[in-house]
Amino acid sequence: MYRYDEFDERFVRDRVAQFGDQVARRLDGSLTEDEFKPLRLKNGVYLQLHAYMLRIAIPYGTLSSRQLRQLALIGERYDRSYGHFTTRQNLQFNWPKLRDVPAILDLLADVEMHCIQTSGNCIRNVTADHFAGVAQDEIEDPRPVCELIRQWSTAHPEFSYLPRKFKIAATGAQHDRAVIKAHDIGLRIVRHPESGEIGYEISVGGGLGRTPMIGKVVRDFLPKADLLAYLEAVMRVYNLEGRRDNKYKARVKILVHEIGTEEFRRRVEAEFSALDGPSVNADAEELARIAAYFTPPAYETLPPDSGALAVAKAGNPDFARWVDTNLTPHRVPGYTAVTISLKPVGLAPGDATSEQMRLVADLAERYSFDELRVTHAQNLVLPHVRKDDLFAIWQALVPVGLATANLGLITDIIACPGLDYCSLATARSIPIAQAIAQRFADADRQASIGELNIKISGCINACGHHHVGHIGILGLEKRGIESYQITLGGDATENAAIGEILGPGLPAEDVPDAIEAIVGVYESQRHDGERFIETVKRVGLVPFKAAFRELADAA
């Protein structure tokens, strides 16, 4: 795991001190709110519906036990003993007091964490595949390059006042688990088809929000050494030509769309060749220094299968279900990656109590080389677990409500905070997620439906990724009441697609029925072994629309 060097440490500490001073000046009246607001946003402090909200970056989703314990402590001491993990691999606290924020930032700095660039028109927290470094389908761990980008982009003077926020995601695997095509820049580690050399495929112009778009590949293959110069070129073109007159047209996706991928590529390449590459690119020594922090842990040599696991499974059907649902194959024999679902039926997706955080931190320390991941789907991961240890882990998770066996299933719902917390929301998200999860709570039913991603946002900003949900749900306000628009066919993987609207919006109480109707069409139309999204792609929207129409008419 990356450790701060002296520069990082000093930079973060200075920032904390500076913000403490800014808060003091706001409180004594020497700063007005208009002057203070941009400063607090630069430190991740928003004002939400009921309280302030603090957004903490978890770069590329990697955490140590010590860091998670510190988050638990902050939650307990300065918040309501819980935190919310988001689709951007951040943690949000929903109730901090402004007067306490400097103290919180200090506690974060103690464990090499901060809130810098979690808001504002700058390059935000870089996100990554949560199975980075362990996935079987991976070419190379993307975290060293994420860390490089983090260092390059943090406080980058040229890119601190972009036309709009800017999000970068990376994966090193074939299967995209980082939704790279919905990011301003998506970076995929690839092998050159002829030389076998490792480099990057670069996509630009993806994004969700009010104008959802899938990123376009602007470079099939970029040699590794050229990365920062190329990113600099992309950012320059965007910084110069991105629209600043209209906030809704300011994202790079609009620029790419308006001038076309070809022209955008041409401008980037022109900028790239005019740049003094060597002065921008990181030197090999620095790359090696960063990469060294991500060397794999000291795995044991184990047989691929665990006898202890087989015995425990045979004796405990609940455990067996969890094992069959929540594990992801690991590249090292005898190990597995364990996803801890933060989607227990009936609770808020992505929330974890301080007690739960502490327990998970203990498990990571004991069973996963002290390492954890946060996923964009709002779950936690123990990335390197011996199969022999699974039963002990599961037994520890059950009493704190963290043993839900629903990874990738219909109750593993992404939901933004919505109108229960968010001041921009037009409707609630969490209760909709809860109602759907209740409806489909039966584990056998979930298993028989199979993989199905529902994603819910409480407004057009699409923080809950509804556009790329197999079933997407968007909360709106219609004539003074909450109304929900349903989309179908979105896909967050390497086959990224934006879902299509099924019909008119529905009142909250009809949403579970609508999901039921959609699932019913799937169950009646699916071929053997066909996943939900595959059936939707094969049969198209027509039968789903018909079922939906019937429901909307009956309402």
Next chain:
Amino acid sequence: MTSTPKRPPLPAILLANDLLDGDVVFAVEDADGALDWTRDPRLALVADEGVAAGRLEAFAAAARQQVVDAYLVDVEIGPNGPVPRHFRERFKTLGPSTRPDLGKQAGEGIAGRRSA
């Protein structure tokens, strides 16, 4: 950046977030007839006509060192005092609908006037 939001239909109350705590607060008239802030929505001062609403607006403008994001919200008068007509503001005066143990609905801050 500071735009004065359009005045809503009356009756209305003035709500805001406390600068230090972030907590939702409401303009209230104290025993001496002076305006102050309370955390209890039931005590919120209701403006029925233009002059009273204007007084709340002036108070909001003067209170920039105590509160953030102050604005008028139209209400209905229920048996327990004013209730915002719009669901968004109703949530704001209650707390997260999914966590009845948090916020005003759990009794937080209801006991007293703004202190500190």
